[in-house]
Every structure is written in C-alpha cells, then in structure tokens.
Amino acid sequence: MSLIEIKKLSFAYGKDTVLENIDLEVRERDFLAIIGPNGGGKSTLLKLILGIISSKSDTIKIYNQKPMANLSDIGYVPQNTNINVNFPIKVIEVVMMGHIKGKKEREKSKNFFHRYFKIGYNEFEKSCALESLREVGMAEFADKKIGSLSGGQRQRVMIARALCAKTKILILDEPTASIDVSGQRQIYELLKFLNKSITIIVVSHDISVILGYANRVAHINKTLTFHDISNYQKEIKTDDKHFCEVEMLQMLGECKC
Amino acid sequence: MLELLSYEFIQNAIMAGVLVSFASGIIGSLIVVNRMVFLAGGIAHTSYGGIGLAVYFGFPIFLGASLFAVGASLLIAFITINQKDKIDTFIGLIWAVGMAIGIIFIDLSTGYNVDLMSYLFGSILAVSLNDITYISILLTIIIFIVTFFYRQILAVSYDSEYANLRGINAKFFYTLILVLSALTVVIAIKVVGLILVIALLTIPIYIAEKLSSSLAFMMFISGVLSSLFTLIGLWLSYQYDLTSGATIIMVSALALSLFLPINAMMKN
Numbered sequence: 001m002s003l004i005e006i007k008k009l010s011f012a013y014g015k016d017t018v019l020e021n022i023d024l025e026v027r028e029r030d031f032l033a034i035i036g037p038n039g040g041g042k043s044t045l046l047k048l049i050l051g052i053i054s055s056k057s058d059t060i061k062i063y064n065q066k067p068m069a070n071l072s073d074i075g076y077v078p079q080n081t082n083i084n085v086n087f088p089i090k091v092i093e094v095v096m097m098g099h100i101k102g103k104k105e106r107e108k109s110k111n112f113f114h115r116y117f118k119i120g121y122n123e124f125e126k127s128c129a130l131e132s133l134r135e136v137g138m139a140e141f142a143d144k145k146i147g148s149l150s151g152g153q154r155q156r157v158m159i160a161r162a163l164c165a166k167t168k169i170l171i172l173d174e175p176t177a178s179i180d181v182s183g184q185r186q187i188y189e190l191l192k193f194l195n196k197s198i199t200i201i202v203v204s205h206d207i208s209v210i211l212g213y214a215n216r217v218a219h220i221n222k223t224l225t226f227h228d229i230s231n232y233q234k235e236i237k238t239d240d241k242h243f244c245e246v247e248m249l250q251m252l253g254e255c256k257c
Numbered sequence: 258m259l260e261l262l263s264y265e266f267i268q269n270a271i272m273a274g275v276l277v278s279f280a281s282g283i284i285g286s287l288i289v290v291n292r293m294v295f296l297a298g299g300i301a302h303t304s305y306g307g308i309g310l311a312v313y314f315g316f317p318i319f320l321g322a323s324l325f326a327v328g329a330s331l332l333i334a335f336i337t338i339n340q341k342d343k344i345d346t347f348i349g350l351i352w353a354v355g356m357a358i359g360i361i362f363i364d365l366s367t368g369y370n371v372d373l374m375s376y377l378f379g380s381i382l383a384v385s386l387n388d389i390t391y392i393s394i395l396l397t398i399i400i401f402i403v404t405f406f407y408r409q410i411l412a413v414s415y416d417s418e419y420a421n422l423r424g425i426n427a428k429f430f431y432t433l434i435l436v437l438s439a440l441t442v443v444i445a446i447k448v449v450g451l452i453l454v455i456a457l458l459t460i461p462i463y464i465a466e467k468l469s470s471s472l473a474f475m476m477f478i479s480g481v482l483s484s485l486f487t488l489i490g491l492w493l494s495y496q497y498d499l500t501s502g503a504t505i506i507m508v509s510a511l512a513l514s515l516f517l518p519i520n521a522m523m524k525n
Binding site: 051052078121145161 | 290408411412414415416418419420421422423424466469470471472474475
C-alpha cells in the first residue's frame with residue numbers, strides 16, 4: 001500500500017522552478033533516501049510533504065489526504081537540532097512536544113488540573129514520551145537539561161520527539177550533519193531498527209552511509225530519478241568505514257536511469 | 258529601618274517593586290528565550306509616544322502608554338512575521354518615531370509640565386494605590402495566560418517550526434508573547450523607567466537561566482531575584498539619596514558580575 005503518493009508535482013519560489021514533474025510513491029516500510037546537490041530541491045520536497053509550504057495543485061496525497069490532514073502520522077526530525085541549546089528545558093519536555101493535543105486523552109485523565117483546566121501534560125503523554133525515549137535508548141536522560149547532551153544524543157531525542165505521536169512515517173532532514181562518524185552509524189542503526197515497524201524517509205549527503213541502509217534512493221535535482229541500488233548493495237560491504245564518492249558516481253553512471 | 262517601613266509611600270513602593278519583579282520575571286524569561294530583547298526595547302521606547310498622547314488628550318497615562326505599546330507590539334509582530342530580514346531596521350524606526358511622537362505631544366500640551374525624567378528613570382516612590390491595583394490585575398492576567406498556555410508557549414519558544422507542525426498556531430503565540438511584553442514593559446517603566454527597563458527584563462533573567470532546567474522554574478527564580486535586587490536597590494537609594502531606578506539596575510549588575518565568575522568556577 002502506498003502511504004505517500006506524489007504525482008506530477010511542480011513547485012516554484014516566484015519564478016524559480018525548484019521542482020518539476022516529480023512522481024514519487026512511498027510504500028509501507030520503505031527506507032527511502034533522498035540525495036541530490038544543494039539547492040536541488042530536497043528540502044523543498046520535504047516541506048511540501050510536511051505541509052509547511054503548499055503547492056497550488058493537490059498533487060501530494062498522504063493516506064489519500066492532503067498534507068497536514070494527518071499530523072500524527074508523520075514524525076519530523078529537522079535539520080538543525082543545535083538550535084536553542086541553552087534553553088532551560090528537560091529532555092522529557094522536548095519529547096512531549098511531539099504530542100498533539102488530543103481531547104480524548106484529556107477526558108480520560110485522572111489528573112485534576114489536566115482534566116478540568118487543560119493545564120500541562122497528562123500521565124499518558126508522559127509515559128508515552130518515556131516509551132519513545134526508551135526506544136531510542138535515551139530514557140535515563142529524561143530529566144537532564146537538553147543543553148547537557150552531545151550532538152548525537154540530542155539527535156536521538158529529536159527522533160524520540162518525532163516518534164512520540166505514534167508516528168507511521170518518520171522524515172529526517174540531514175540527520176547526521178553535525179555528528180561524528182561513530183555517532184552517525186549509531187543513528188543509522190537506530191533507524192534500521194525503527195524501520196521494522198515504520199516507514200522512513202531520509203534526506204542526506206552521507207551517500208556512503210545511506211547506501212547500506214536505504215532500500216530505495218531518489219536523486220533530486222529539479223527532477224527526480226530513482227536508482228535501484230539493490231544489486232550494488234550486495235557488492236558494498238557496509239562495515240567498510242568508507243565508500244568513496246567516486247565509486248558511488250561510477251556506480252550511478254552504470255545505472256540505467 | 259522599621260520607621261522607614263511605616264511610611265505609606267515606602268509600603269507602596271515595596272508592593273509595586275515585588276509585583277513588577279514577578280511580572281518582569283515571567284515575561285522577561287519569555288523575552289530572553291525567544292531572543293526578543295531588542296524588540297522589547299523598541300516597545301519600551303515607543304510607549305513614550307503613548308505617554309505624550311495621554312498627556313495631550315488628558316486620559317490616564319498608564320492607559321495611554323499601555324494602548325500605544327500594545328499597538329506597537331502588534332505592528333512589530335506583523336513586521337517580524339512577514340519581513341524577517343528587515344527586523345532590526347523596522348524596530349529602530351518604530352523606536353525613534355514613538356519617542357518623537359511622545360516628545361512633540363508633550364511640547365504641545367500646555368499648563369501641565371510633565372516630569373519627563375520620572376518616565377525615563379522611574380518613580381517607584383510615587384506609586385499610588387491605583388497603580389498597584391493596575392499592576393496586580395496585569396500580573397494576574399499574565400500568570401493566568403502563561404499557566405493555561407504553558408505547553409504551547411514552551412513549544413513555540415523552543416522550536417516554533419516544529420510547534421507549527423504539531424498544530425500549534427506559532428504566529429498567534431508569538432504575537433501574544435509580544436503583547437504581554439508590551440503590557441509588562443509599561444508597568445516596569447513605573448518602577449525603573451523606560452531607559453532602564455531592559456536591564457530589569459534581562460539581568461535577573463540571565464542569572465536565572467543559568468540556574469534553571471525548566472522554563473517555569475526560570476520564571477520563578479527570575480521573579481525572586483528581581484524582587485531582591487529591587488528591594489536592596491530601593492533601600493540603598495533611600496539611604497544615599499540616589500535615583501531609585503538606576504540604583505536597582507546597579508545592584509542587579511553588581512550581582513551579575515559576582516555571579517558569573519562564581520558560576521564559571523562551580524562548573525570547572
């Protein structure tokens with residue numbers, strides 16, 4: 001079943017066409033990597049899927065509905081997670097931001113303030129946030145200040161925040177841009193694990209890393225081309241620390257798309 | 258000391274000082290974490306235009322300044338949301354024009370010679386019971402709004418793009434924070450004056466930020482510190498016959514200069 005269906009999508013900022021005739025289908029439990037040069041339209045496509053910006057024509061369908069119609073189905077991990085590092089906020093509070101205010105949960109709540117005055121978070125939301133933190137291996141940091149974590153740990157917290165609303169599709173924008181190599185690998189291992197139950201879309205420059213994990217690779221530079229990499233993946237040993245981009249380009253050159 | 262406390266104007270000053278400290282502690286925390294200090298500065302100076310208009314047309318000065326400041330904050334919210342790359346230029350512009358309007362209308366007012374200095378540097382010793390009522394009502398409104406919308410305000414302040422994706426109207430809460438800032442700035446003007454209002458909205462808050470691991474706690478600590486600085490400053494200004502607003506700020510600045518090296522040593 002296709003979760004996201006994009007047909008003949010074009011988008012322009014003013015007169016600058018950024019995306020042209022994009023067709024893209026994302027199926028359940030895909031691990032889709034989106035690669036491409038800077039300014040090629042990767043982030044624009046993500047923003048369109050998320051509904052941060054909208055195109056004139058309804059060419060994007062998520063579960064057969066417009067973007068933003070199913071807020072809780074999509075989890076998003078933004079590119080820059082180093083913003084507001086000194087903000088006085090605990091890890092658990094960051095994760096709880098992932099929740100969408102739901103009426104039902106409030107009515108069920110036993111907490112007096114929460115039920116009648118709609119103040120703060122209820123026990124369901126707290127336990128759900130803790131569960132997401134456990135999933136990414138960060139439960140013990142729940143009461144730590146967000147600024148005291150390392151870049152990689154913070155990235156995990158952001159993934160937990162995206163998972164918090166019982167997400168079915170997880171979208172990450174350059175998730176490893178500011179993390180060291182071993183941290184990057186850990187993040188991708190985590191995504192691989194999460195991929196057992198949810199669909200993952202990653203925008204990334206780390207071509208070498210992504211090849212070991214993604215099942216489909218889309219290249220975007222105004223237009224979109226798919227690379228079927230399954231044949232090459234067998235040849236590449238992902239435990240090799242480095243897979244040179246020259247090899248990568250050679251390989252894609254051989255590709256018939 | 259006890260004799261000092263028996264004067265009514267001193268009692269009023271203490272009450273006003275503590276109430277304003279908590280209001281500025283709560284709102285100052287929001288201003289600092291949202292990096293709106295310059296915006297708040299713009300609103301503070303612009304509100305002088307409201308003071309001028311109120312004097313000229315003869316309506317209550319608090320009311321005039323409040324309405325004018327709220328108008329300015331709505332304008333600033335509109336500009337910062339729609340013209341992100343020109344924020345500083347527009348703030349500077351609103352800042353200067355607001356003050357100019359104030360000065361011209363006070364020039365035009367006849368008969369009543371307003372003490373400009375008391376608005377620039379505060380007049381906490383001249384606070385009336387009416388002022389205290391107004392400040393109390395405002396503080397109640399601020400606590401009420403921040404408590405009910407804590408979750409949304411926290412999300413928008415920490416990561417407004419993400420908050421938007423979670424169905425929170427980030428623009429609305431951004432505007433709300435600015436409007437509350439405008440109202441707080443107006444009452445803080447009464448205590449420390451509009452020139453020094455920014456110090457009250459930043460120094461205690463800066464210390465509190467270092468000591469807190471949650472926004473709510475930061476607001477509370479800011480309020481406590483701010484009250485402390487205000488009361489010490491008030492006492493010193495009485496003892497040595499100094500301008501109260503400036504003394505309060507100097508006490509805060511001194512506390513900050515002691516706090517920073519101690520905090521740095523504790524971390525190492």
